Amino acid sequence: MHKVSIKPEYIERVKRRSGRKHTVTSLEGPKTALIVVDMQLYFVEAGQPSECPVARDIVPNINLLAAATRRAGGSVIWIQTHSGPDSVEHWSAYYERMTDEGTKKRVEGMKPGGSGFDLWPGLDVKEEDPIIPKTRYSAFIPSPSKLEEELRRREIDTVLITGVSTCTCCESTARDAMMLNFRTMMISDANAAPDDSLHNATLNQFYLQFGDVQDTQQVLTLLNECTIVAAAV
Template sequence: MAKMHQTGVSPALIDFMKKRRGSVHIYDSFDPAKTALIAVDMQNAWLMEGQPAYLECGPGIIPNVNRLADALRGAGSMVVWLRNMHSEAKLDAWSNFFDFFGPNRRERMVAALTEGNLGSELHADLDIRPEDEIVEKMHYSAFTRGSSDLEDKLRARGIDTVIICGVATNVCCESSARDAHMLNFRTVVVSDGNATGSDLLHTGALNGLFAMFADVMTSEEVLVRLETTVAHAAQ
């Protein structure tokens, strides 16, 4: 059985935020037509053993990501799969990205995330459909200047809510969630739909997001809210 993180938002922080804002969660419902699932960097580089950025807990989130994609797609929501890609433009525009890697890993990461290489491809176990959007990004955040055209695609569809899952919790997912919030998207991060290199990093990222940037929910909590909204609309 694939390994998953055993931690989420800390109970002490949940209690603190409940007292501060009057409830644990911010969002009780989702309008499917205005909601998008953003699956961040679910590529072989992070999800396939032997690849340079492999995350032990990465493959374990694939079933939850697929469940969310299926439910949201079926309700009429937008489903977006992000791909983190390397290029000469990235090497020129964001050279300090590589300061955080040793020379050997730097070369392996560049190779893995170059178009046409196995590491750059979305994992084979993902349930990607023809109607889904696949968007390439250049930076950790899909929303920062020059990273991708994701914001334009969301605005064109009238999206006001983004549900974020993928890898890595504390890097691309957290960066994208923070920027989404500051661009006025209602932002939800799925605790059991994100993964990173350790429980410590996972929990730290979720805590920071939950405090001021995003509602943090389990995949089941997201699905229950979606099902309730759809049921009410059908009455």
């Protein structure tokens, strides 16, 4: 698991600006979505081309968050990167930065049925959970992703970002969520990156400028509180 470190001076800047350490202090269950980004074999399984070992460590936290989100009446949405025969042409700015061998591994591994395509088997994916495809870093880039459409349809106003990699697809998705006017939180111990420095660089910048950063236990407390409130109504 990553050793998370938010700079004290950033915490003080957020407190001066907003009057509190965390901008998200409560959740409304039915308006909350847990978004799990790219927890696929290609990034999680040992020996895969883009293996991120910490991704295996965060699986229990993702499952805890998923269960709590469902109990609160919220939505759990899984994001799955796709590749195909048109990938190189449609995202040439990405693939031109790779060798021919790397491109082949990526396209073959991430296509439906490819060795890295499936979601990690230890994840608690339910039949009712949407699985939304994407082809770019951000899950909000349309064609084929319909994430924004799905969130608007469900009247979601708050998104909790988890998955892999903190500093690439998770960060891109989280920033776009905030820019589309969703309250956005990155869960510090339910995201994974290649190393602590990249993980913390993303979390610090996101916390300072884009949204909130809390850990799994903090978010479980917020989700449990709104579950109790809903049960009492």
